[in-house]
Amino acid sequence: xxxxxxxxxxxxxxxxxxxxxxxxxxxxxxxxxxxxxxxxxxxxxxxxxxxxxxxxxxxxxxxxxxxxxxxxxxxxxxxxxxxxxxxxxxxxxxxxxxxxxxxxxxxxxxxxxxxxxxxxxxxxxxxxxxxxxxxxxxxxxxxxxxxxxxxxxxxxxxxxxxxxxxxxxxxxxxxxxxxxxxxxxxxxxxxxxxxxxxxxxxxxxxxxxxxxxxxxxxxxxxxxxxxxxxxxxxxxxxxxxxxxxxxxxxxxxxxxxxxxxxxxxxxxxxxxxxxxxxxxxxxxxxxxxxxxxxxxxxxxxxxxxxxxxxxxxxxxxxxxxxxxxxxxxxxxxxxxxxxxxxxxxxxxxxxxxxxxxxxxxxxxxxxxxxxxxxxxxxxxxxxxxxxxxxxxxxxxxxxxxxxxxxxxx
Amino acid sequence: xxxxxxxxxxxxxxxxxxxxxxxxxxxxxxxxxxxxxxxxxxxxxxxxxxxxxxxxxxxxxxxxxxxxxxxxxxxxxxxxxxxxxxxxxxxxxxxxxxxxxxxxxxxxxxxxxxxxxxxxxxxxxxxxxxxxxxxxxxxxxxxxxxxxxxxxxxxxxxxxxxxxxxxxxxxxxxxxxxxxxxxxxxxxxxxxxxxxxxxxxxxxxxxxxxxxxxxxxxxxxxxxxxxxxxxxxxxxxxxxxxxxxxxxxxxxxxxxxxxxxxxxxxxxxxxxxxxx
Ligand SMILES: Cc1ncc(COP(=O)(O)O)c(C=O)c1O
Numbered sequence: 001x002x003x004x005x006x007x008x009x010x011x012x013x014x015x016x017x018x019x020x021x022x023x024x025x026x027x028x029x030x031x032x033x034x035x036x037x038x039x040x041x042x043x044x045x046x047x048x049x050x051x052x053x054x055x056x057x058x059x060x061x062x063x064x065x066x067x068x069x070x071x072x073x074x075x076x077x078x079x080x081x082x083x084x085x086x087x088x089x090x091x092x093x094x095x096x097x098x099x100x101x102x103x104x105x106x107x108x109x110x111x112x113x114x115x116x117x118x119x120x121x122x123x124x125x126x127x128x129x130x131x132x133x134x135x136x137x138x139x140x141x142x143x144x145x146x147x148x149x150x151x152x153x154x155x156x157x158x159x160x161x162x163x164x165x166x167x168x169x170x171x172x173x174x175x176x177x178x179x180x181x182x183x184x185x186x187x188x189x190x191x192x193x194x195x196x197x198x199x200x201x202x203x204x205x206x207x208x209x210x211x212x213x214x215x216x217x218x219x220x221x222x223x224x225x226x227x228x229x230x231x232x233x234x235x236x237x238x239x240x241x242x243x244x245x246x247x248x249x250x251x252x253x254x255x256x257x258x259x260x261x262x263x264x265x266x267x268x269x270x271x272x273x274x275x276x277x278x279x280x281x282x283x284x285x286x287x288x289x290x291x292x293x294x295x296x297x298x299x300x301x302x303x304x305x306x307x308x309x310x311x312x313x314x315x316x317x318x319x320x321x322x323x324x325x326x327x328x329x330x331x332x333x334x335x336x337x338x339x340x341x342x343x344x345x346x347x348x349x350x351x352x353x354x355x356x357x358x359x360x361x362x363x364x365x366x367x368x369x370x371x372x373x374x375x376x377x378x379x380x381x382x383x384x385x386x387x388x389x390x391x392x393x394x395x396x397x398x399x400x401x402x403x404x405x406x407x408x409x
Numbered sequence: 410x411x412x413x414x415x416x417x418x419x420x421x422x423x424x425x426x427x428x429x430x431x432x433x434x435x436x437x438x439x440x441x442x443x444x445x446x447x448x449x450x451x452x453x454x455x456x457x458x459x460x461x462x463x464x465x466x467x468x469x470x471x472x473x474x475x476x477x478x479x480x481x482x483x484x485x486x487x488x489x490x491x492x493x494x495x496x497x498x499x500x501x502x503x504x505x506x507x508x509x510x511x512x513x514x515x516x517x518x519x520x521x522x523x524x525x526x527x528x529x530x531x532x533x534x535x536x537x538x539x540x541x542x543x544x545x546x547x548x549x550x551x552x553x554x555x556x557x558x559x560x561x562x563x564x565x566x567x568x569x570x571x572x573x574x575x576x577x578x579x580x581x582x583x584x585x586x587x588x589x590x591x592x593x594x595x596x597x598x599x600x601x602x603x604x605x606x607x608x609x610x611x612x613x614x615x616x617x618x619x620x621x622x623x624x625x626x627x628x629x630x631x632x633x634x635x636x637x638x639x640x641x642x643x644x645x646x647x648x649x650x651x652x653x654x655x656x657x658x659x660x661x662x663x664x665x666x667x668x669x670x671x672x673x674x675x676x677x678x679x680x681x682x683x684x685x
Contacts, residue, residue, distance in 0.1 A: 023527055023554050025484050026590070027601055030581035169490055175481065182483045187605040189581065286528040287481065289554075299503045300532030302480040 008253040008329060014203035016323035022202040023286045028182070031189045036204040038109045043211070048104065055100045056215070059133070060089050063219040066227060067383075071350035072363075076370025079377040082227070083353075084220045084248060086384050093356065093385030094216060094244040095126040095197060101212030103130040106193035113137040113192040117181045119146055119174035119240070120311030120358060121153025122385055123197030128162035130195075138162035141180040143173035146310045153389050171304045174314045178288050198241025199318035202289030206318050213247030220380055221251040228378055234259040234369055237382035238361040239279075239332060240311050242318035244384035249330060259331070262321060263365035265307035266334030276305035278317040279325050279332040287315070292322040308337040308393065309357040311385075339364040341397050344387065356385030357393065428520040429472055429548050429573050429596035430631045433653050436471050440683045442648035445597075445633050446470035446676060447524065447657035448664065449478055449489065450509045451496030458496075459512045461664050464673035466517040469680025473513065474551060474655065477506050477525035484553040486608030488658040492665060503533055507545040514546035522575060522596065524551040535562050539570045549573025549596055557589045564593060575599050578624055580616040588627040597631040597653055598624055602638070608658050610637035613646065621651045644682025654682070 014021050022032065042048040056062035064085045073081040086094035106114060114131045115138075118124030124140035131138030140157055144166040147154050157164050170176035178201075185194040199209045217235075224232055235252055237245035239262040252258045267275035275281065282293040285300055295303040295315035305315040324330035340357060343364035348354050355363060359382070366381050373379070387394065395401030402408055436443035446465040450458050462473055478493035478501050485493070510521050523542060530538045530550070542550070549572040555563060557576055567574040573596030578587050581604065590598050602617035603610065617634050624632050633653030638644060644654040656679055664672040 021559055022556075023559055024556070025553055025579075026556050026577040026582055026586070027484075027579040027604055029556060029586065030579070030583065169487075170480065170494070179481050179483050183486075183606045186484070189604060286531060286554075288483075296528070296532065298532070300479075300529040301497065302528075 009250060011207070011320065013207040016320045017326055019284070019292050019319035019322040019326070020203060020206060020290050022289060023291070024202045024289045025186060027186045028189065031185065032202055032204065034109060035105070038105050039204055039208050042105055042108060052101055052104060056097070060096050060100065062215070063223070064088055066220065066223045067353070069347070069351045072347055073370065075346060076367045076379070077373065078375035079370035079373055079379050080228070081366055081370065081379050081381060082224070082232070083381050083383040084216060086216060086244065086382065087353070087355065087359065087386035091122070091126045091129050092388060093122040093126070094213060094247060094382070095123045096129070097215060097247070098197065098209050098212040098243060099123070099126040099130045099195060102193065102195045102208070103134055103136070106136070106195065107134060109193070111191055111193040113139070113188065114195050115139045115141070115181050115184050115192055116195045116197055117141050117174065117177035118197065119143070119177070119313055120309065120356070121146070121150040121157065121389060122311060122356070124162070124164065125153050125156050125160070127195050127197070128157040128160035131162060132160050139184065140164050141167050141177040141184070143167050143171070143177050145172045146174065149393060150310050150389055152392070173305070174310070175302060175316070198243040199246050199320060200241040200288055200290060200292070200316055206290065206320055209243055210246045210250060210320060213243050214250040216244065216247035216382065217249060217251030220248060224380055230378070231255055231258050232380040233257070233373060233377040234261055235380045236261045236263065236362045236366045236369060238263050238312060238358050238384060239317060239321060240265070240314050240358060241316070242321045244382050246318065246320055248380070248382040249324070253329065260324070260329065261365055261369055262330055262332045263335045263361045264332055265309055265312035265361060266336045267306040267308070269336055270334040274306035275334065276307045276313050276315065277334040278315060279321065280334045282315070284322065290319045292319040293317050309340065309361065311356070311358040312361060333365060335361040335364045341394065343367060344394060345398060353383070354387035354391070355383055356387050357390045359384045426571065427573050427595050429522060432471050432520055433597055433631050433633065436683065437652055441645065441685055442651065442683060443471040443633065443653035444469055444644065444680055444683050445472045445474055445635070445653050445655040446660055447474040447476055447655060448660055449476035449493045449496055450506050451478060451499055451501035452492040452661070452664070453495065454499060455505055455509060457669060459509050460669045461672050462509070462513045463516050464669050465660070465676045466519040468673045468676035469683065470676055471519060472653070473519055473521045474524050475506065475509060475521055477503070477523055477529060479526040479529060482526060484606055486606045486658060488662050489607050492661050503529055507541045507547070510542065510545040510547040520548040521546070522548050522551050522573060524553065527552060527555045535566050539566045539572055543570050543572060547572070549575065551575040551599060553577060557593045567595070577601055578620060580604055580620050584623065584627065587624055591624060591627045591629045597633040598629055599655070600624060600632050600634045600651065602634050602636045605636065607636055609639035613637060613643055617647065618650055641679050641682035644679055645685040648683060
């Protein structure tokens, strides 16, 4: 580990070391500047914080609880495993924290229309929810491939009053949904806020989104002290764009005794060409407005990613993670589809909790890590979302549903 | 982001040294202004894209803008997305862009700019990319997702090589940012006609006229308007206040639908707009 003589918790962008920045069309610079300024003002305004905290208490269900999972932990080398239950939030994942924060900012700058990209549909559902709550128009871009594997969330968004637009360009997954959302934003920036769903994108998104999700780790740090009398030895999270991971890591960045572990989707294997293990296998480049690790060929063309989990199926990652990896403060490791699905099933069967397949990557990582660290270790896991949306995928995977999604007799 | 703004006091090669700026100035002396034509490299094939670019120049295009196909073209609409995707699927490699420039330059005498998103340049190496482009006879780069304040490395490299650098100006840009674009662009300032992505539009925004006037106030001398232009009438209208008119999607569509002959015919038709 590198010597950390100054706080790592105060990075304010646009750059995190050599990562981050703003590589965007001039047409969007004014909107990004407006957003950065509105966010700075909100940050200094106690009324904003009170409003956001009240929404957290009365709408999201904050603070989310900790659940210790001893039966699951037996498979993790006997380490103590404790889940931070973001799956219990309203709308079913950590995404709602960022969405409510940005929706309040959008309202402060007079925007009446929210647009979002979504992969698993969790961010789209959260955005559609906030739009309904605040009486705003909502359009969600979702790769056509993802609208098929996350059909239930498409229905949820439509019930909430959002328009869901299947994206047919490029590879028809999350990265193309981001492209399409940026295109919409360029054309409609006057009345529209682009509610980006993770800690990626151009400045100020990586810092702003991080600030809205860091409550996860702030709560969990205190809850761990209350429950166990000590800080955990390790904190684990899955990493797609990186929002739930930075959310739970951030409060622990200066606690050098706490190891931070992000688990990337390795799909069919990090050494195959079907994975989304961006930090493990990628190299630095510019994608979607910031410099970070990304999956790309020699010419800088973005490569297709693959994961059984739509929410992790993204060839980029937030710049703050790239920086934490580069300075050695956090570790990023690959978890295959198969490992994640086995961990998914294990948590269902040992603890009665159905996790999102995204979060199951963190659980699989925790199993590996617990075996490494041994029975004296305590591991805090970000359970970023619940698995209702994934029941069909898992049902097929474990052969309890047929190809049509009907129960096998 | 002002902390990242490049020091612009360094000597910047003047417009007189830019072949693109000279060509645009000459077009304004003899006609209403310059016609800038866009086509992507490698669509429908590398050979055909070279032939099509040559056909543009033979039919009245003054400055060529060759698009470098990229996997994530956020500033482009459906027509250009489809063409650049086809080029990538056809096996386009970055080095093909230099080949195309070289072959076009050996056949016609019009300056050729590459329009490229930033990551391919970054991965190839900014210096190496610039050197290879200069050796191929290219004039410079148009950078849709690289602004002056994020482009310190490109400003340095383009000064070293003397390549043109075309930055964009948008209707929403502040005066301060327009000044940055004017002071740092060489060749022309790409004046974005409307808030939106590439693609033909029936009506041109009044925003373009206003933006050109605002750029003039900041000292802009070589201003080309682009995005949404598809008819000779629109070109004539734009050249009434700007120095150049850029046509992209309409030409790409003609090439996709009717091949090299069709794109040549459309260019000749559009070039009429520069004579009024
Ligand atoms: C439950 C859940 N966890 C994690 C992710 C991945 O996103 P991030 O890495 O930004 O937390 C998603 C994305 O859709 C998700 O739905």
